[in-house]
Amino acid sequence: MHSKTNIFYIILIGFIILLNIDSSSSDHDDHHDDHHDGGTQCFSGDSLIKLSNGEYKEIGNLQSGDEIITIDQSKIISTEMVMILDKQISKQALFYTLRTDSDNEISLTQYHLIPTIDSNGNENYLFAKQIKIGDYLFVLFNGKLKYSPVINITIEMKKGYYAPLTMKGTLLINNVLASCFANVNNHHLAQYYMAPFRYYYKFAQFMSVYDPFNINKTEGLYSTVNMMFYFARYFRSDALYL
Template sequence: MYIFKIVILYLVAIHHSYGQARDGADASSTDVGIGCFSDDSSVMLTNGKQKQISYLQTGDEILAVDHLKIIPTEMVFMLDKQRSKQAKFYTFITDSGHQISLTGLHLIPIISSNNKMNYIAARQVQLDDQLYVRMSGHMKSSAVRNITIEIKKGYFAPLTLTARFISVNEPFNNNRTDGIHWLVQFIY
């Protein structure tokens, strides 16, 4: 496990340094870069508390989803952490009232017409696409009813150890206890 973590950290360092040169691309200059969450997103910790995504630290135990099962996992590394940079975000609101903001190339699972999970870039999501949400401990689908494109300050890309999804709740609210979460796939 220790060697696995070292390899991941090495790959992350190489990936993160790519695009840092003067002519490279980053999330604020183009749509090319790491798939990111906005600063106002939060995650559910395994103890039931929420934590704003910008305050996640290596070793934090968070709830995630793997093969449509909710599991605990560890946040290994923040692939990208930009508190002051701005980026273009696609914000989706569903019929159920859930909301999430993602950078354009971030992959998100939708339910296709044949009832299968497909991953598409956030910028390709359309009205009436069915997104996965978690309500009261169960996974449900909800249609996208509104899409806005906005510039937001701050973006973050956490990497988890075992799961492809991370439960994200938006916007961050310390008093929120209704258990509503988004299931969003990381592209790493």
């Protein structure tokens, strides 16, 4: 993983973030129009996110620095919201809505990753379209971690989708654990390549800049993410599903 090519790729993306951080708002829509129609896509606009203070916030209202709940190595922890990788308020997308026995629902686009637990207790990340009835998802139920089987799957068009990025690379959507990443084959590799965003976010916080990615001003696929897909096609095409 830590080859010279990978290190070069991370450094390159870091420079791209710095070069595009001020211009992303103005030229963002043009980048998005040229991108693959799937974009990153992600979660439906009706998704609710649980904050560390116990309150819930609509996914479209998330801000950089929000402390939200996630699950890491079977532990319930807090993680920070870094940015929105892709935000579409009015566009429609096809969603796989998974309902669990615990009566939780999560709506994801077909190539969005979600962790499951197998009979041996191992965690596996699958695309939403690969999930089958009976697969176990991680859910937060009455404040405790639970493994709950999927009992119903519906495919439907919904308006609006959002792709939040957290420090841990995961988050709870309607109390169901999900990856922050779509259109990639490996959750952990995607988290590795998102390091420049996390580093820049922490640096911006240190400099008292609390919205370094202009979350409220940009709509569409973030310009740097668009460039990351472009470079990944050359350096790590095996890691993408586009």
